Amino acid sequence: MPWQENPGRQNPWGKQEFNPEQLIKQFKTMLGAGFSGIWIVVAVILALWGVSCFYTIQPGEVGVIQRFGKFMRITDPGLNLKLPAGIESLTKLRVQYVYTEEFGTRTIQAGIDTEYAPSKQYIDEALMLTGDLNCAVAPWIVQFRIGDPYKFLFKVRDVKKTLRDLSEAVMRQVVGDRSINEVITERLTIATAVKTGLQQAMNDADTGITIVNVELKRTTVPDPVQPSFNEVNQSLQEKERTIYEAREAYNKVVPEASGEAQRVLREAEGYALERINQAKGDAARFVSLFTEYANAKEVTRRRLYLEAMQDVLPKLGMLYIIDPEQGGLLPLLNVEEKLRKEKKP
Amino acid sequence: MKNGALIAVVALLAIFLFGGVFYTVDETEQAIITQFGRPIGVAITEAGLHVKLPFIQKAQFFPKTLLEWNGDPGQIPTQDKTFIYVETFARWRINDPLKYYETVYNELAAQKKLDDILDAASFNFLSSHHLVEAVRNSNRLLEKEVIASAGLADSVQEQIAISLGRSGMNRGILEQAKPKLEKLGIELIDMRIKRINYVDEVRQKVYERMIAERKQISEKFRSEGKGESKKIEGDREKELKRIRSDAYRKAQEVKGKADAEAARIYADAYNKDPEFYSFVKTLDTYRQTLGQDSSLVLSTKSDFLRYLKGFRDVQ
Numbered sequence: 051m052p053w054q055e056n057p058g059r060q061n062p063w064g065k066q067e068f069n070p071e072q073l074i075k076q077f078k079t080m081l082g083a084g085f086s087g088i089w090i091v092v093a094v095i096l097a098l099w100g101v102s103c104f105y106t107i108q109p110g111e112v113g114v115i116q117r118f119g120k121f122m123r124i125t126d127p128g129l130n131l132k133l134p135a136g137i138e139s140l141t142k143l144r145v146q147y148v149y150t151e152e153f154g155t156r157t158i159q160a161g162i163d164t165e166y167a168p169s170k171q172y173i174d175e176a177l178m179l180t181g182d183l184n185c186a187v188a189p190w191i192v193q194f195r196i197g198d199p200y201k202f203l204f205k206v207r208d209v210k211k212t213l214r215d216l217s218e219a220v221m222r223q224v225v226g227d228r229s230i231n232e233v234i235t236e237r238l239t240i241a242t243a244v245k246t247g248l249q250q251a252m253n254d255a256d257t258g259i260t261i262v263n264v265e266l267k268r269t270t271v272p273d274p275v276q277p278s279f280n281e282v283n284q285s286l287q288e289k290e291r292t293i294y295e296a297r298e299a300y301n302k303v304v305p306e307a308s309g310e311a312q313r314v315l316r317e318a319e320g321y322a323l324e325r326i327n328q329a330k331g332d333a334a335r336f337v338s339l340f341t342e343y344a345n346a347k348e349v350t351r352r353r354l355y356l357e358a359m360q361d362v363l364p365k366l367g368m369l370y371i372i373d374p375e376q377g378g379l380l381p382l383l384n385v386e387e388k389l390r391k392e393k394k395p
Numbered sequence: 396m397k398n399g400a401l402i403a404v405v406a407l408l409a410i411f412l413f414g415g416v417f418y419t420v421d422e423t424e425q426a427i428i429t430q431f432g433r434p435i436g437v438a439i440t441e442a443g444l445h446v447k448l449p450f451i452q453k454a455q456f457f458p459k460t461l462l463e464w465n466g467d468p469g470q471i472p473t474q475d476k477t478f479i480y481v482e483t484f485a486r487w488r489i490n491d492p493l494k495y496y497e498t499v500y501n502e503l504a505a506q507k508k509l510d511d512i513l514d515a516a517s518f519n520f521l522s523s524h525h526l527v528e529a530v531r532n533s534n535r536l537l538e539k540e541v542i543a544s545a546g547l548a549d550s551v552q553e554q555i556a557i558s559l560g561r562s563g564m565n566r567g568i569l570e571q572a573k574p575k576l577e578k579l580g581i582e583l584i585d586m587r588i589k590r591i592n593y594v595d596e597v598r599q600k601v602y603e604r605m606i607a608e609r610k611q612i613s614e615k616f617r618s619e620g621k622g623e624s625k626k627i628e629g630d631r632e633k634e635l636k637r638i639r640s641d642a643y644r645k646a647q648e649v650k651g652k653a654d655a656e657a658a659r660i661y662a663d664a665y666n667k668d669p670e671f672y673s674f675v676k677t678l679d680t681y682r683q684t685l686g687q688d689s690s691l692v693l694s695t696k697s698d699f700l701r702y703l704k705g706f707r708d709v710q
Contacts, residue, residue: 088401116421116422116442117443117444118419118420118442118443118444119419119420119421119422119424119442119443119444120420120422120441120442120443120444121422121442174590174592177592178590178591178592179530179591179592179593180530181527181530181531181535181537182537183526183527183530183601184601184605185593185598185601185602185605203422203423204422204423204459204460205460205461206460206461206486207423207458207460207461207462207463208463211463212461212463212486215463215465215484215587215589216587218589218590219484219587219588219589222561222588222589222590222591223532223561223562224532226530226531226532226561227531227532227533227535227537228535228537229537230605232537254585255461255486255584255585256461271605272602274602274606275602275605275606275609277606278605278606278609278610278613279609281609281610281613282609282612282613282616284613285612285613285614285616285617285620286616288616288617288620289616289617289619289620289623290620291620292617292620292621292623292624293620293623293624293627295624296623296624296625296626296627296628296631297627299627299628299631300627300628300630300631300634303631303635304631304634304635304638307634307635307638307639308638310638310639310642311638311639311641311642312642314642314643314646315642315645315646315649317646318645318646318647318649318650319649321649321650321653322649322650322652322653322656323653325650325653325654325656325657326653326656326657326660328657329656329657329658329660329661330660332660332661332664333660333661333663333664333665334664336664336665336667336672336675337664337667339675340664340667340668340671343668343671344668351674354674354675354678355674355678355698355699356699357678358678358679358681358682359699361681361682362681362682362685363691365685365686365687366685366686366687366689366690366691367686367687367688367689367690368689368690368691369690369691369693370690370691370692370693371692371693371694371695371700371703372692372693372694372695373694373695373696373704374694374695374696
């Protein structure tokens, strides 16, 4: 019953209205006079009833006062007065607190390592069709405050259910207009669109709810399809790996070939230098020789010839000397055979 | 004496409290007054303390707030013969408590009526449209560049133009059901499709399709990788050939120039006396070419041996 509210709270008026000594004296006289106990009971009930006039609203809360069920006023934090129970009733609401509703996921135990319920359990909330008629699993949370206590209390019978139903409807409407790729990659855009749409819907329904935040958790695809989506990622990695490998092979040989080319070029230049120097040397030698030769042609010629013969003849394997005047008396030579014999060993 | 007065007061209070002279209507409620079961007067929608005749009149309370309804039209074949499960919900309020009291009496019956009317309307709408109409909301262009660039035909959608969309369909069902419910004192505020899901067999097929689609994309990536790799390999070969041939060409040019230069130098020198050059060069050649393996037949008439037969001056 209403007068049981705030039991044990002292009535601060008692001390002001009555002198305590007088009160006790009166009490004793009443008892002594043999009054029936009924008056005491009535007095106690009235006192308790009076206590229900006072109530405290904590910071972050508001109190909603109804008189005989009719909405009267909203009171702010602090100590407040109202008509006693039975006439005015009080409902406290935490208007600053941010409430959270979860869809497709449940927090079992919040903490440093927050524990979530197994996602399969609430898959139905998160399973939805995308615009390209694929299935996506998109769990999300909605954070909200009580923006308008009056509407929150009096306009909708089950605000929480309304919020949950509308959240699901709005989320699916937004996801229904996006492809599976967009659902997976553009979570922020979707969350923003849902927040706007949901706030509009909540306003239309007069729920008095202010949406603080809509946040998409990890969006994915249903379990049976998951491996093939992973495979796409893998193949993307594979693609890059293959390309890197090819680049590696390229980088392995091309700079080396450039170096090799430089070497060939240098070598050619070396050859050129050598060739020209040789030519110059040969030419200089010839010119010097020629100068001497021009001075004494005959003698030099003979000398050169004989010097050459001197060099060459001792090295020869065989030297045959014939006298043409002997007239065909050439010695029978088996030159070929001799050569072969020498070459064989 | 005093006891008698007290009893009188308590009795009066009891009549007021329990006999039902006063009744309160909550902010969330509305009430009608029935007399011997028959509703009289107008509905009381104003919250607060109200008075009625005790005992013979009774107050019947109805919620004034927005009420909820959840629908389940069951398995629906859409126009494109896809079987889907649909969940719907609606919000409604009791608009005319008198009519409501007379026609449906209580909320249980009202929910049943809503089931009948709204589920049927949902079924009609969904089964006479393509699934896409219920899923999508607008003709917004979907971003599917991955699939498009894979060169796949968009077999799933064939891009049916969305004429209604989900919100249009919601509106359609609402408009169809609204007049029917007005007769029951019920105002239908909002009607929405909440969830649409494929039935299990269809879902399996959809999964298979999704898997096949992804596989194709994977293969595309792999083959792109291989293609790019081959291209780089080709570049490598080309680059190698270019570098090597370039080097060869330059080397040959350098060598050729050197050869030419050398030839010029030789010519300059040897032109002074070509005959003498050939004499000297030949002698050099003898030195280099004749050796152990050579045999030489010399005539005694040769310049070298002519003194072998005598020391006279031959000339």
